[in-house]
Amino acid sequence: MTGGRAGRRGGGRAARQAARLAAHVEGVPYLRRTTTAFEVLSEEGLSLIEDTADTILERVGIDFREAPDALDLLRAAGADVDGERVRFPRGLARHLVRATAPAAFTQVARNPDRSVLFGGAATIFAPAYGSPFVHDLDRGRRYGTIEDFRNFVKLAYASPWIHHSGGTVCEPVDLPVHTRHYDMVYAHVRWSDKPFMGSVTHPQRARDTVEMARIVFGASFLEQNTVLFSLINANSPLVWDATMLGAARAYAEANQAVMMTPFVLAGAMSPATVAGTCAQTLAEALAGMAYVQLVRPGAPVVLGSFASSMSMQSGAPTFGMPEPALVLYTMAALARRVGVPFRSGGALTASKIPDAQAAYESANTMQPTMLAGVNFVLHAAGWLEGGLAMGYEKLVLDADQLGMWHAFAKGVDLSPNGRALDAFLTNEPGTHFLGHPHTLANVETAFYRSPLADDSSFEQWEEEGSLDAAQRANAHWKRMLSEYEPPPLDDALDEELREWIERQKASFPGADG
């Protein structure tokens, strides 16, 4: 059952691994799905949830807190504003979104070959986002630093399967809170040429990000093109707050993309049911996207959904569970009916380490992510501990999984070569295909090659140290970092950007640079 060992190359494990890595160098700017989405509800079922969302918007309403501009815009568009509570006549929020929000858009990368398409059959993978801690096998779990941040930007750049540089790939806790956004955005520009995300922790930081993007891309180019994409979270249940709305406004005014994402722990931040969680998520997202379209009609928006289930024993969030998978499938279908790109999913887990729990939960989230047809996958690699930690080993293990999805997306080749009829007609029953010309002609491309999965014999595996997947991943990310070469960046541009950042930092009271 372990099969033959034909075709083994000389040179031992290291050489084999190098050969596998080499086979991976060619990436694509984003993945194109070739299958139709898996549906868990009928049109009637989806309509029932939409009806519930409409009732929430009409009768309960959404709070837009400390955001007088939002109240003014929404009132003028026909909403019923009572204090900070905004109620939408049935269908209004959806109408405002559908009237002007683009069904698809491109985020231009510093290297235009890496620009990504949001919408339709495109799927974009980005690393995990927002963790204060980082984890690796050597040093365990600790607070993230700007060095970790740069390392994760470099690893995402070096992976052919991660399309997007992401945003807060970890919190650089060693840097001052009020200026670290400069260093984060700079790191994405300097150490990668893939598209990236902007700061959202304060409206001014969003404006700073736009300013840096103007330096990198040119002010007039930015006005015409989406070069930034940023994560705006609702404060569920049914609240959008001033910080997030202010950041959203800063980006939308500059025609830059935002994803309006209800971030829900079901049972606490939404009802403890799938349909209830979906209805609330849809209501919140529609209200948030309507606001963005009123700020600047036609500004690119993404409907986001992040839903975890709750341990009813401890109240802690749980990941990779069946109920959030049902939410994901349902929300993807609801987003298609709104007509905007959809963000959800990722390699989510509650596990503290890259063990079997982490892998089961990550795969059980990535499967619905892909089969539901998600357009932007934040947290596609690296996520540990419910998002509290970014893992080095987890990042490369997850990236390997993303490579597999690229192979899956090729679909079934039905060409004469794919059906292999000539091979059958020239091969006797009982004779293996190993040495057949058809096999030799397909050998390089037939199957996905994992650089991390061990398929050797038990004896060979034992001889090589009985390593588990996390230990192999440890060697892998170190090799990736040691082989990392930065993408070219114009010296004058780099200097201009750095000088601008220094001036900004110097303007803060007590700034230490």
Next chain:
Amino acid sequence: MTGGRAGRRGGGRAARQAARLAAHVEGVPYLRRTTTAFEVLSEEGLSLIEDTADTILERVGIDFREAPDALDLLRAAGADVDGERVRFPRGLARHLVRATAPAAFTQVARNPDRSVLFGGAATIFAPAYGSPFVHDLDRGRRYGTIEDFRNFVKLAYASPWIHHSGGTVCEPVDLPVHTRHYDMVYAHVRWSDKPFMGSVTHPQRARDTVEMARIVFGASFLEQNTVLFSLINANSPLVWDATMLGAARAYAEANQAVMMTPFVLAGAMSPATVAGTCAQTLAEALAGMAYVQLVRPGAPVVLGSFASSMSMQSGAPTFGMPEPALVLYTMAALARRVGVPFRSGGALTASKIPDAQAAYESANTMQPTMLAGVNFVLHAAGWLEGGLAMGYEKLVLDADQLGMWHAFAKGVDLSPNGRALDAFLTNEPGTHFLGHPHTLANVETAFYRSPLADDSSFEQWEEEGSLDAAQRANAHWKRMLSEYEPPPLDDALDEELREWIERQKASFPGADG
């Protein structure tokens, strides 16, 4: 992001685990899927593969080796027999199957409440099958024994999510080859009351299994009902051999069910393409099932498919990869078009240990298994090392995943309670739902409860020993075995069975009992 800790029960980890276990006691005899199957090919694409299979059957043919009865039956049915090579006029094999094979059937269990339905929306989970080795964290990897065999039967019995006792849950290598089938079948009858599989390693052993089933169920009951289900593997490419055909005949003559399963390492035992592998699998399965229908028209058959991809570096089989997932989706659709139940998938992995690789690969096989609509899932729990080892920790980790599939199969509840409109109408924006009556009313059933996933805080996890999932699973299977209670078995029946076995064993030359 780790959420609140409301609702935590007293008594520490052990009490919490006990409570979680208690919540799991209620099983169901089999799972009923509520979603339509995910499709990777159009009707036209499936037809192209069927056309290729027809051409293989017509022009290449299938060898039925050392099986003169098969050659006679197939010749009489209109096939072209040349030596041991059987060529089928286009459509003949499919016609022979469709004419008499049942679309669905029930395998009756010793406890009729545990009888399982094959076909339609039913999915049956069975443990892994056929490994010479076993693995656990304490003793590592070693040859399996009858004690291991009994332990796995007991664990599968104790799991509410494993519906079927399986067959050769591991090879009891400590018992003589020619008589160990008696001990295996007896263990399934004695230590479980779930349905089980029969011996196939020799036609006489199949007849022995039928004889034992006659003792257990009664001869006339057996004639009218399917109480045995057995795995018949093709010898791919394009060969059925005498041992397997003889076993299939023994079962079919007694009206007992067989699954005719091409077991393929793509690139060696089939061409290195998805469509080619599917065409061959379909051709082999149709030929095998046609034979069974000629032996006894109407005998229950299952179309089986087991396909792994091959490492093009080492020639070793690889699992959890994207190409076998495409084969699985395609074969499930092809089996639906034949109109017989379908077997495929499982918690497959090449990993030697229950690590992240094992979990990614298992989940990446179980997801297509479930979304494709597989009816019988052999290897649903326990599989390690490409099937060479059965793992104690892996078994309970996989069984937990099977529990999640039961929750997924409930689908989205669209009732008023599911949509939670009353909850929204009585809860202010910004107010958590934790203490809301709707949450309290749903708390027990809202989300799947994993007995193995850790969702505690990092600090608590560290305090409890920083255990990984495999270590928690180690404690879990030991607790399950210590709490195991055998199902009732009539003493007279037990004695009759044991005496019969002793007589059979004594009849072997040099028998030691």
